[in-house]
Each structure stands twice: as structure tokens, then as C-alpha cells.
Amino acid sequence: MKIGFDAKRAAQNKTGLGNYSRFVIEGLSQYYPDNEYLLYVPKPKRSTLLGHLAEQHNCQLVSPDSFIWKKLPSLWRISGINSQIKREAPMIFHGLSNELPNGIEQVKEVKTVVTIHDLIFLHYPEFYKPIDRKIYNYKFKRACQVADCVIAVSECTKRDIVDYFHIVEDKVKVVYQGCDKSFRSIATDEAKLEAKQQYNLPDKYLLYVGSIEQRKNLMLIVKAMKQMKCDLPLIAVGKHTPYADEVQRYIDHNGLSNRVRMLHNVSFKHFPAIYQMASMFIYPSFFEGFGIPILEALYSRVPVIGATGSCLEEAGGPNSIYINPTCPNELADAIDRIDQNETLRQQMVDNGVMYAKNFEQDKLTHQMMALYQSL
Numbered sequence: 001m002k003i004g005f006d007a008k009r010a011a012q013n014k015t016g017l018g019n020y021s022r023f024v025i026e027g028l029s030q031y032y033p034d035n036e037y038l039l040y041v042p043k044p045k046r047s048t049l050l051g052h053l054a055e056q057h058n059c060q061l062v063s064p065d066s067f068i069w070k071k072l073p074s075l076w077r078i079s080g081i082n083s084q085i086k087r088e089a090p091m092i093f094h095g096l097s098n099e100l101p102n103g104i105e106q107v108k109e110v111k112t113v114v115t116i117h118d119l120i121f122l123h124y125p126e127f128y129k130p131i132d133r134k135i136y137n138y139k140f141k142r143a144c145q146v147a148d149c150v151i152a153v154s155e156c157t158k159r160d161i162v163d164y165f166h167i168v169e170d171k172v173k174v175v176y177q178g179c180d181k182s183f184r185s186i187a188t189d190e191a192k193l194e195a196k197q198q199y200n201l202p203d204k205y206l207l208y209v210g211s212i213e214q215r216k217n218l219m220l221i222v223k224a225m226k227q228m229k230c231d232l233p234l235i236a237v238g239k240h241t242p243y244a245d246e247v248q249r250y251i252d253h254n255g256l257s258n259r260v261r262m263l264h265n266v267s268f269k270h271f272p273a274i275y276q277m278a279s280m281f282i283y284p285s286f287f288e289g290f291g292i293p294i295l296e297a298l299y300s301r302v303p304v305i306g307a308t309g310s311c312l313e314e315a316g317g318p319n320s321i322y323i324n325p326t327c328p329n330e331l332a333d334a335i336d337r338i339d340q341n342e343t344l345r346q347q348m349v350d351n352g353v354m355y356a357k358n359f360e361q362d363k364l365t366h367q368m369m370a371l372y373q374s375l
Helices: 008-012 016-031 048-055 067-071 073-088 130-146 155-165 189-199 218-225 242-253 268-276 292-299 312-316 328-340 342-359 361-374
Strands: 002-006 036-040 059-062 092-095 111-116 149-152 172-174 206-209 234-237 260-263 280-283 304-307 321-323
Touching (some): 002 008, 002 016, 002 073, 008 016, 016 036, 016 048, 016 361, 036 048, 036 073, 048 059, 067 073, 111 130, 130 155, 149 155, 149 361, 155 172, 189 268, 206 218, 206 268, 206 292, 218 234, 218 242, 218 328, 234 268, 242 260, 268 292, 280 292, 292 304, 292 342, 304 312, 304 328, 321 328, 328 342, 342 361
Parallel strands (some): 002 036, 002 092, 036 059, 092 111, 111 149, 149 172, 206 234, 206 280, 234 260, 304 321
């Protein structure tokens, strides 16, 4: 089978959409090596993140092949790509990041799949610029309408696709996503010491990892620290934003400066060690499409506290704890409960590791291939 992918995010994006795209392509290349995979990239010189994938015998990079599209690579990805898709004739073309090329439905020889990661911009429009909301709504909805199959990364996202875009439920299939394989290995003592010294980490700490933006709700953890009994400090890892400054002002005004630290520009190679040295992981986001940081924490053998209201129960499983994302008292109680009960803590760790096996790459890859074959 020949399968094509919109691989822009896989080639250029270091975070969520890029990680998902690489995870899918890597799994297929490894577990179904006899297939041919066409990776459509608008700027081949900016494809270093594909790493070893670009060298696999079953993966081929496809980029603009005419003068005009080489000069206009973004427009090529939007529509100019169709002529090459028709010529190269993959059986499946998969838009891995919420969109499909305009007019691809006219390429009758190709079945199309699109992955929709979340519709957060519809749930929380106040977090997005009006022009961005309009663009996302057009791209996402149109892709769902023209695709032969829509993949949702969670049951929560599937419900949103059906409810907001009025897509027939049978057309939407849930295939979960996994996390980077580095989280499945125990970090060496040397790696832990390196991370600890690099970021001046305490011996024990609460951990948050994710964009430091309003929707992710880091402020709730900080407010809970004023009410919880345990004295564990908080390490928050994420990109600096104006919201981070708002959180920092609250920290400074409430005497928490010696208990909360935000780390920016942390190297990905240090993430497994930082997770594994944490006492517990807290992710109180108001809304997510899936919640990969929770899965990373489960693999890292760390108890997880998430929030109700979206799909985090799907990522964390039945043995993690979920709190109201507007209630710092509830979060403080959950932190103290885990801190004071070693039996509970160990049960959460052991059951969390078992639950994480649902998201192993081989299992998810076989589900994806079964979906392709059904088309």
C-alpha cells in the first residue's frame, strides 16, 4: 500500500502536532515496512526533525516540483499539492494536523483521512483571535466534510466533531495517540543528576509540564499551594507567556516565591528525568484534546492529578485523581491525600503504568492500519 501524509508538522514542529505526526509515521514505517510512505513537505530544507525517517527505505520526501510552487510552498500545501498527489497516486492521503488540501476531494483515486486533535477554539473562543477562530473553523470543518474518514484522538474530541460540525458519527473513529518512547525507559542516575544540577531542582517536588497559558490553568496549582498541608515545592515547565507573568505576580504577592519556580527553554532530553524525579504530576487544564503530558507522567511512574471537564480521564485512566478545575481547595486536598498515603500513591503508580500500555505504539499503529485497510 502507498500512503501519503501531510508531513509539514512532522518536519517542522517540535511540539504537539509534530510529535503526533512523527509518532504515526514512525510506527507505520516500523511495523508495516513493506508499505511505501510519501511524506509531503513544503520546505525540504527545513525537514531536519524527520531525522532517521527521511532515511528509511520505505519513506520518501515529496516537495514542490515546479518553479512556481517552490516559490510559494505554503500555497502548494493548501492546493498545489493535488496535482502531485494525483500523479504519485497514493491509495490513502492522511492530513495529520486538522486539515486537508483544498480540492483533494476531486482526486477520485485517493481516499482521504484527517486527524482532528481538538476543537478548543470553539469551547473557549476567548483564548483565540477572531481571525484565527474563523480560519480554524473553516479548515477543520471542511476537512471533516470532505474526508472519507475522520480520526479523533479521544472520545471527547469525537463528540465535539459530531456535535459542532454535524458529521455522521460512524465516519469518526477514535485512534488514541502515544508519547515519545523515551518516557518508557528509566532515566539513568547520571541523567537525573544532570537534570537536577542543570535546573537546580529540589529533592522532591510537584510537577506541571505544558504551555503556561490561561487554558492550562497553572494558577489553580499555585492557589492550592496556599491551602495544602504538605510543603512540596512546585516546578512548572513550559514556554513563557504573558499569562506566566500573571502567575508570577500572584506568586510574589502571596509569599510563594521560595516554593514555586517556572522553567522555560528546558531541553527535551531532560524531560524523562524531570518527570521521574517528581513526587506527583498535576495537570488541571480546563480543556484538552487528549493530554499527552498525563501519559508521559504515567510512564514515568508518577501519581497524576488531572481535571474534569474534557478528556483527561481518557488519558489518565481510572486510577488517577480528577478535580474541579475551578476549585483550589479540591486540588489541595488531593495533593495532601497522595502525600500522606503511601499505599494510595503506590497503587496509583502501579495501575497507571498498566493503563499506559493501552497507548503503546504497536497497538495504536495496528489500529491505524486497520482503519486504512477498511477504506
